Amino acid sequence: MDAKGAPLPTPPSPNPSSGSASGAIDAPKPMLAFHFLRALSRVHAGPARRRTRTISRAAYSSMARAAGPRRAWSRALLRQAQARRSTTLASRRAAVLVRRRVAAGPAPPLALPRLTGRSSGSSGETSAARAPLLPPPPPAPRQAGEPARSDALRRLVPGGAGMEYCSLLEETADYVRCLRAQVQLMQGLADLFSCQ
């Protein structure tokens, strides 16, 4: 097994992410890689069941951690991850109340039924337990010029419900950039793992 000579895909380079000339500073890719790899090693050490969902969640929380609290979407994701970590029933109820108070309308991308084509059984417990407790309020468009499409966007971007239209656009741009970087990272890792 010639591991040293195996062609590695380009590892996350230490340069700042390209395309940041627009002024928004992305999470640097090494931070993204660090958080995600750390989460992955924990997943690997943990139980083998339901790894897909755990990895998916780890992707979003490591993405949020790398971005830090300066972005509304990352804050929303970190809050969701925190709420999920409280495992006792009482604190889960409290966490739901916190979510209601925060009025983060969009359901976490991980608990939405639409994502569970494969893992309907495993995520049923969370989404079924949480769905009746989280009434999604349909917010009216906040500004005069705001198109109706923005509602769908608000649902997709974490923490998007309470934002002004202008901030929503900024947050969306940042979220898309980080999401893309995360996908690239995962792609690279999958390639790395599969060339054995």
Add this chain to the structure above:
Amino acid sequence: MSSRRGRITDEEINELISKLQALLPESSRRRAASRSSASKLLKETCGYIKSLHQEVDDLSDRLSELMSTLDDNSPQAEIIRSLLR
């Protein structure tokens, strides 16, 4: 945070929208006219975000499969360990 809460001009919104358009993948950009309406652009963005979410899920699936076949002594695990040190 923007301090121009009072009046957000159309130009600023258009600028933000064009930035979003720049983020979309090439195929969507070709399809959309350069002066596509904001609504259409938001729709493209929603679709793009959904597809990215889907990719994250697919890759998570793939990673979990690969992880189960990963041997602790394999070179890949060593690489990961050295990266985290």
